[in-house]
Amino acid sequence: MLVFLGFVLLLPAMIYAAVAEPSGVTIKNDHPLIYYHGRWDKSPGTWWAGSGLKVHVKNLRSLALNLGPHTTAPLAAIGVSVNYxxxxxxxxxxxxNVIPIPPSVKPSSNSVVxxxxxxxxxxxxxxxxxxxxxxxxxxPYKPSKLKFQFIGDSLSAGQFLPKGVDQAWPFLTGEHFKAEHSVTAQPGAALTDILSYGNVHGVSFQFFRTEDTGFYYTTDHNFTTPWDFSADRVSTTHIVIHIGAxxxxxxxxxTQFVQVYSDFLTRVRTIxxxxxxxxxxxxxxxxADGSFGYYYQGKYQDIVSKRAAIGDKNVFLVDTTGWVSYADVFPENVHPNVPGHQNIANKxxxxxxxxxxxxxxxxxxxA
Incomplete structure (x- = not known):
């Protein structure tokens, strides 16, 4: 049911002329006041949906991103929010690339982009x-005291949504709590480290790497590097996992799934x-007839119980039975649609x- 990595996600966008003030201020990518979030490689370049940056700017009138050759060609879609x-x-x-600044932004004030x-x-x-x-x-950008780490597959990554991850339930949840949030999720990927729908690794492997599973299809970066969790600018406070489809x-x-999931949690607990x-x-x-196709029924309860049995009392089961109806999904692929993701987030x-x-x-x- 989940789409091979060759699928191209089409996103509505606005194209802006690249016009910057000739006397503008140039900020290098290693400036300590750029707040990077998500997963970036050393170029620096983004991997995984939702990765990006935040800047807190005094006297903002214009902002342009000057991007290097590792940027997706012909284009990459980004989400931009000014002053929340x-x-x-x-x-x-x-x-x-000129980033649009809303007319409501007062140049004499401070702005968060x-x-x-x-x-x-x-x-x-x-x-x-x-x-x-x-x-x-x-x-300086001061991060929230709350930070969510979401781990999953297409059901968390925003596949098929017009604005991608920005309309997905993990992102919406993080925004509601005014939290920092990272979404380490890849459509088609299993938790088990196996080939699945074009993903050469499972999330149990890829979560600990900088790159998402798309690394395999790039010509300039077809390798993986370990993710340095100490590079996260703020400590994760809550971890949410939805995976297994x-x-x-x-x-x-x-039996295999319970073991893989249990082993994954053991490794997650080392971080x-x-x-x-x-x-x-x-x-x-x-x-459409009101019935549901389920998988691994009762096994998630077993996974949580296994953690409790070894003394880990801070792993909680979220029973999502009944959270999604046929009206909440795209009929052609049974993935949550925009209202469906909002419904999941609300629940x-x-x-x-x-x-x-x-x-x-x-x-x-x-702001």
Missing amino acids: GEFVTVNVSAGA RINVEGWQDNRVNLETITLNSGAALL NDASQNVTD YHSQPIFVFTPWGWPN FIAWLENWGLSPERQWATS
């Missing part, structure tokens, strides 16, 4: 410099020693708040 407004899609390519890649593939942005208008200056499609047995981990059960594949937000997590009252860096 709605994310707007902009297509960028190698060279200078958030930028991330939207797609689960064709999502590489190779940052060389940022050009700001003359008189602008970077200020592709393991079931690849005939991974119940995130005590943070809460939320294990989603499948909401299933809804059918998980309610679950988390009932569990005891409250949203931050305001963003840590005020």
